[in-house]
Amino acid sequence: MYESSYSKNDYLEHYTKHNISPVRQNIFDIKSHILRRASLYRTLGLLPSSFTGKKVLEVGPGSGFNSFVNVQWNPSKYVLVEPNPTGVLHIKSLFNEQYNSKIEIVNKRIEDFFPDEQFDIVLCEGMIPGLKNKEQILTKLDSLLKDEGVLVITCADEISMxxxxxxxxxxxxxxxxxxxxxxxxxxxxxxxxxxxxxxxxxxxxxxxxxxxxxxxxAHFNYDFSLKKCAMFLGDKYFIYHTSPNIFTDYRWYKELPLTPKEFNQHLIDQFDMRKHNLIHYxxxxxxxxxxxxxxxxxxxxxxxxxxxxxxxxxxxxxxxxxxxxxxxxxxxxxxxxxxxxxxxxxxxxxxxxxxxxxxxxxxxxxxxxxxxxxxxxxxxxxxxxxx
Structure with missing residues (x-):
């Protein structure tokens, strides 16, 4: 399945060819930007206090506009792994002197990142669906996350795209x-x-x-549905929340399955009956x-x-x-x-x-x-x- 220790990255090839990091946001209204990000994390079961004092890893932060919000919630450590040189320049430009001391930027592919510690929260937004080596990257992210830690990623498939x-x-x-x-x-x-x-x-x-x-x-690699994500990680991870939240769960907590695979199956079955609702927002x-x-x-x-x-x-x-x-x-x-x-x-x-x-x-x-x-x-x- 893989060409070598890691596969060609269509994002990185496109971005470096044109010297771009095309994920910038209009944050003239910084308050609204912060509130939007807080709202997203709240739907995912994370509050600003969830980041406070925690070790956080963000993989593929692009130009750092979302990272800028997370840092303000005072994690004990915040590491950004960004392989695109233009993205790194944007991050350094965005973060002023006050916040530069709160982040560590690693200009590498995640495949080449080998820290001597694990993290409480691992974030990887807008990246995995466009990769050819999804399973390899998911396995890597898993190795970087502590037990009982939280992984936040994004999914997209042929219907939603x-x-x-x-x-x-x-x-x-x-x-x-x-x-x-x-x-x-x-x-x-x-x-x-x-x-x-x-x-x-x-x-x-x-x-x-x-x-x-x-x-x-990269968009022609988008075959990574919520179902595929849950099935690949399902032996080790409980689904926590999704945004949008397309699932319902009326199960009594005392009767919930105690293993991730059995717990997640209920939501996987719902996805199969509801995925048509991804085609038009x-x-x-x-x-x-x-x-x-x-x-x-x-x-x-x-x-x-x-x-x-x-x-x-x-x-x-x-x-x-x-x-x-x-x-x-x-x-x-x-x-x-x-x-x-x-x-x-x-x-x-x-x-x-x-x-x-x-x-x-x-x-x-x-x-x-x-x-x-x-x-x-x-x-x-x-x-x-x-x-």
Missing amino acids: FFEIIRIFFAHKLTKDLNGFDEKIQVAINAFGSHLDTLSGFNRLKEDWCADSLFGF QVITPDREKERNEELLNLCKQAMLEVYNSVKYDDSDAEKKLIDIIGMMQKNLVDTDLKIINALKEIQEIIENKDYTVKAINSKYMCLISAFGRGQQYISLCKSKNI
């Missing part, structure tokens, strides 16, 4: 004849800026979102049969493959195949919501008419403009202690 993958297809059509990366980014901003404006709370720089989400190849519909959701997953996988073939190899057959796949998706999702169905019809219309223009993508197809999947989902897991 479907509309974003389609945007990659359109971005390629719009920019394939351009050579300059900056020129491509500007075209992408002009085309997809109106889409991002529909997202309440969106606070990334648009140029960064375009550089990160529409170019490079504005739509929630009742549970469905596992078989229908598995069919939807396979269709989204096929769509991702065709987009990859178009972007990587300029495959002319990809358009016809995408039209057919999206037609089958409409039949699969017929019982959900018109927001999804109409967005799918608009995608078909764009491809059939080859309406690949900035103006059309920016303003003509109103259902597509506001169609985003649930993207990445956060999950916190508690590492069990062998008794």
Whole structure:
């Protein structure tokens, strides 16, 4: 499965090629930024006091905008492992003299990080889904976390990323004849800026979102669902919380299974019946049969493959195949919501008419403009202690 001791990192290759760390955020309103991050951690079962006095490791912090919040909660030690030199420069620039003394920056891949201690909390946000060597990295993170510590990571799969993958297809059509990366980014901003404006709370720089989400190849590795995460870590970790919280649990605490694998199975079964609700962040519909959701997953996988073939190899057959796949998706999702169905019809219309223009993508197809999947989902897991 792996090319060597560690696999090619599509994020790192893309970022270093263009000297970017495209994860910057608008934090002019620093108070709101802190409150948003505190709200996220609260949904994951962590309070600011959970960090106080603890040893914290953050893997792949990018430019450090989220790390800046965590440090203010006074961990006893805060280590950031960031392999991208541009990201390291951004971190050093962001953290003023007061906070620089509170962090330790390690400019290495996590595979090459061998500390002589374990950590109470390990954070790895927006990274694992885009890697080829997911299991290797998860095993590494596990080795760095103390028993009864908390691991926070993100998951994303072909369903939750479907509309974003389609945007990659359109971005390629719009920019394939351009050579300059900056020129491509500007075209992408002009085309997809109106889409991002529909997202309440969106606070990334648009140029960064375009550089990160529409170019490079990491997103074609996104096959890491909450279920896959739970199954891989399930022998050793209890699922703590997720954001969004798509699970319900009415089990009486005295009857809860005492082993992680048995405890997590209840939530894994729910995921199979609810994963269709990841395709559009504005739509929630009742549970469905596992078989229908598995069919939807396979269709989204096929769509991702065709987009990859178009972007990587300029495959002319990809358009016809995408039209057919999206037609089958409409039949699969017929019982959900018109927001999804109409967005799918608009995608078909764009491809059939080859309406690949900035103006059309920016303003003509109103259902597509506001169609985003649930993207990445956060999950916190508690590492069990062998008794």
